[in-house]
Amino acid sequence: MCVGVIRDEIMARINPNVYEESITKQGCKEMNFTGRPMKAMFF
Numbered sequence: 001m002c003v004g005v006i007r008d009e010i011m012a013r014i015n016p017n018v019y020e021e022s023i024t025k026q027g028c029k030e031m032n033f034t035g036r037p038m039k040a041m042f043f
Contacts, residue, residue: 006033009043016040 004011011031014022019040022028031041 006043011041011043013041 002013011033016039019042023030023042029043031038031043033041
């Protein structure tokens with residue numbers, strides 16, 4: 001899966017090499033769909 005919608009949020013898979021930089025951008029947050037952070041995925 002690359003992109004999906006949960007309620008009013010978009011989730012996306014990104015390149016793991018740019019995850020740390022991308023998660024700091026406004027509007028991005030760690031994806032925690034199963035109770036654990038999912039690597040390279042964010043809302």
